[in-house]
Amino acid sequence: MLRHALRRRCPVCGAPGIFQGWFTLRPRCPRCNFSFEREEGYWVGALIANIAVAELLFAAVFLGGVVFTWPDVPWLPLGILGVVAMVVLPVAFYPLSKTLWLWVDLAFLHPLDADDLSAND
Numbered sequence: 001m002l003r004h005a006l007r008r009r010c011p012v013c014g015a016p017g018i019f020q021g022w023f024t025l026r027p028r029c030p031r032c033n034f035s036f037e038r039e040e041g042y043w044v045g046a047l048i049a050n051i052a053v054a055e056l057l058f059a060a061v062f063l064g065g066v067v068f069t070w071p072d073v074p075w076l077p078l079g080i081l082g083v084v085a086m087v088v089l090p091v092a093f094y095p096l097s098k099t100l101w102l103w104v105d106l107a108f109l110h111p112l113d114a115d116d117l118s119a120n121d
């Protein structure tokens with residue numbers, strides 16, 4: 001399932017094409033009919049993970065830049081790089097945060113059951 005999630009595929013069956021665009025996940029998997037939004041407010045965990053990854057990468061890049069260039073730290077380029085990274089990373093990571101959240105939920109929190117694949121909910 002993790003391999004499917006990392007490839008932005010359905011974590012249940014591995015079907016590609018579960019996104020209609022970069023930001024829009026289809027309501028159900030076109031192959032196995034798995035409902036991606038498993039409950040109301042389901043994507044809060046994905047958003048938190050997305051923000052956390054962006055913040056951690058920013059901190060790593062910024063602190064790494066300071067450490068490796070000390071004592072002549074290029075503050076302005078480092079600041080600009082940080083701002084650009086804070087805008088680009090959450091957008092770039094957005095679809096992956098959703099498929100990874102589905103994987104976490106299925107693997108550790110709420111395993112798959114028959115209702116997830118029924119067409120009626």
Ligand SMILES: [Zn+2]
Pocket residue numbers: 010011012013014015029030031032033034
């Ligand atoms: Zn599927």
